[in-house]
Amino acid sequence: MCSYNQVNGKPTCADKDLLSGVIRGDWKLNGYISSDCDSVDVLYNNQHYTKTPEDAAAISIKAGLDLNCGTFLAQHTVAAVQAGKLSESDVDRAVTNNLVTLMRLGFFDGDPRELPFGNLGPSDVCTPSNQELAREAARQGIVLLKNTGKLPLSATSIKSMAVIGPNANASFTMIGNYEGTPCKYTTPLQGLGANVATVYQPGCTNVGCSGNSLQLDAATKAAASADVTVLVVGADQSIERESLDRTSLLLPGQQPQLVSAVANASSGPCILVVMSGGPFDISFAKSSDKIAAILWVGYPGEAGGAAIADVLFGYHNPSGRLPVTWYPESFTKVPMTDMRMRPDPSTGYPGRTYRFYTGDTVYAFGDGLSYTSFAHHLVSAPKQLALQLAEGHACLTEQCPSVEAEGAHCEGLAFDVHLRVRNAGERSGGHTVFLFSSPPAVHNAPAKHLLGFEKVSLEPGQAGVVAFKVDVCKDLSVVDELGNRKVALGSHTLHVGDLKHTLNLGV
Numbered sequence: 001m002c003s004y005n006q007v008n009g010k011p012t013c014a015d016k017d018l019l020s021g022v023i024r025g026d027w028k029l030n031g032y033i034s035s036d037c038d039s040v041d042v043l044y045n046n047q048h049y050t051k052t053p054e055d056a057a058a059i060s061i062k063a064g065l066d067l068n069c070g071t072f073l074a075q076h077t078v079a080a081v082q083a084g085k086l087s088e089s090d091v092d093r094a095v096t097n098n099l100v101t102l103m104r105l106g107f108f109d110g111d112p113r114e115l116p117f118g119n120l121g122p123s124d125v126c127t128p129s130n131q132e133l134a135r136e137a138a139r140q141g142i143v144l145l146k147n148t149g150k151l152p153l154s155a156t157s158i159k160s161m162a163v164i165g166p167n168a169n170a171s172f173t174m175i176g177n178y179e180g181t182p183c184k185y186t187t188p189l190q191g192l193g194a195n196v197a198t199v200y201q202p203g204c205t206n207v208g209c210s211g212n213s214l215q216l217d218a219a220t221k222a223a224a225s226a227d228v229t230v231l232v233v234g235a236d237q238s239i240e241r242e243s244l245d246r247t248s249l250l251l252p253g254q255q256p257q258l259v260s261a262v263a264n265a266s267s268g269p270c271i272l273v274v275m276s277g278g279p280f281d282i283s284f285a286k287s288s289d290k291i292a293a294i295l296w297v298g299y300p301g302e303a304g305g306a307a308i309a310d311v312l313f314g315y316h317n318p319s320g321r322l323p324v325t326w327y328p329e330s331f332t333k334v335p336m337t338d339m340r341m342r343p344d345p346s347t348g349y350p351g352r353t354y355r356f357y358t359g360d361t362v363y364a365f366g367d368g369l370s371y372t373s374f375a376h377h378l379v380s381a382p383k384q385l386a387l388q389l390a391e392g393h394a395c396l397t398e399q400c401p402s403v404e405a406e407g408a409h410c411e412g413l414a415f416d417v418h419l420r421v422r423n424a425g426e427r428s429g430g431h432t433v434f435l436f437s438s439p440p441a442v443h444n445a446p447a448k449h450l451l452g453f454e455k456v457s458l459e460p461g462q463a464g465v466v467a468f469k470v471d472v473c474k475d476l477s478v479v480d481e482l483g484n485r486k487v488a489l490g491s492h493t494l495h496v497g498d499l500k501h502t503l504n505l506g507v
Helices: 016-026 039-045 053-063 072-082 088-104 128-141 188-193 216-224 255-265 283-287 304-312 329-333
Strands: 143-147 161-164 198-201 228-234 270-275 293-296 374-380 384-386 402-404 414-423 429-438 449-458 463-471 477-479 485-488 490-496 499-506
Touching: 016 053, 039 053, 039 072, 053 072, 053 088, 072 088, 128 304, 143 283, 161 188, 161 216, 161 255, 188 198, 188 228, 188 304, 198 216, 216 255, 228 255, 255 270, 255 283, 270 304, 293 304, 374 429, 374 499, 414 429, 414 449, 429 463, 449 463
Parallel strands: 161 198, 161 228, 228 270, 270 293, 384 499
Antiparallel strands: 143 293, 374 414, 402 485, 414 463, 429 449, 429 490, 477 485, 490 499
C-alpha cells in the first residue's frame, strides 16, 4: 500500500522506482499494490503534483499502482486512456494483478458454500480456544512498569477493592481502532470482580475528564474504604485515532488530579492501570510513593479485563515490554514536521526514537518488569573480527572509519552470540531477551540499535540458552552522511540488560 506522503519530492503512489522497481522488482511482490485510501486524490487535489486528474490517474497506474482505495481512478482512468495519457495495456496489467490474486484466493472456484471455508460463521470464531487466545494475547501484551512489591495481589486476603477511573468499566474502548466484532467483553471491573468484591466509581464520566465530569468525592470515599484501589485511566478514540492526533502527552483533562486524589485517599495499595494506544507522561505517578504499581495494557481486546485481573492477582507473570519510548511532555515542543532522527546539540534538538534520542524519558523502549528476576551470562561471542578486503582496497593502507556494507568481504560474514538466561526468582515467567549494539562514534551513528530479540519461558531456578546470529554487514552497519550503508570499524558494544561485550571489528 502506497502512502499519502512524498519521499524526496515524489508521491509514493506515483513513484515508479519504488512501486515497480523496489517493491515488485527487488522485493519480488507477486500480488497487487493498493493506494492508501484517497492517496491518488491527495496527490492531485492537495499536493497539486499533476495539472489534471487524468494526469494523476495515468502517472499512478504507470508507476505500478494496481488498485485505488477510493473513487478517484474509477472517475478519471477512462478519460486518461481516451486522452492518450494512459494505454489500455497499462490498465490490463493492473487489472490482471488484482484478478490473479482473487483467483489464488478461490474467488472463481464456484459456489463458496461448497468450498472448504464457505460455511464459516460466528461459532467458528467464538470457540473456547479462540477466546482463550484473545485472553492470552492480552496477558502477554501487558507491561508492568512499576512495582514496589505490592503485586501480585492475594485474592483471599482482600475483602474489598475499589475500581475507579473512566476506563475501569470500558468495553468498546478495549478493542481500539480498526476493530473486529468481539465475541463478548470482559471489562476491567468484571475481570477484577470475578476474583474479589468490588466497589466501582468512574471518577470521571468520560476519558476527557473535564471539570464538569470530575467526580472526586465519590472516588476518594471508595478508595478510603477499600483494602486495595485499582485506577484504570488513559484514552479512547475521542482522544487518539486516525485523523485525530494528540497535542499533549499528559493524561487527558483532570485525570492526573483524579489519580493523585485517589492515591492520597487510598487506605491500601493503589495500582494505576493505563489503557491507551500511545504513551503518556506519568512522571508524577512514577515518582509517587502513594502509587504502588503501574501497568500499561494498551487496548487489550475483548478479554482485556480478565487479562488485567490475571496479572494483578499473579495468575500470569507479566512479560510485556514497551514498544516505544515514553517521552516527557516537553517533547511536544519538538515540531512534528521535523523528522530528523539525529540530535542537533547546537539547537537543542533531542533527536527521535530510542536509537538517537538524547533527552529524558519517562520510560524507555523495551522497559517492562516481572514478578521474578532473570540473570544473563555470556556463553560465547567473538572479541575480534576482520573483514577480508579485496587486494588494493584503499582501507588496507589508509585508516578508514568504515567500509562499504556490500561486496565480497560481506559474503558469509556472520557470528553467533550465545547467552545463558536463568530465572533467579521464585516464580515461573517469560522473559524477552533484547540484543542491542552500540557502534563506534562515526557517521553520527545511533547510540544503540536493536539487533534481535528472543523470548524464553523458565521455571524458578531453570536456565536456558538463547542464540542470536549477527550478520556483520547488515546488523553492524550504519548509514553515512551521504545515505550509504557502511560497516563501522572499531569497537562495537553488544549488550543485553546490564551485560556488555566488546567486539573489535577491523580489516
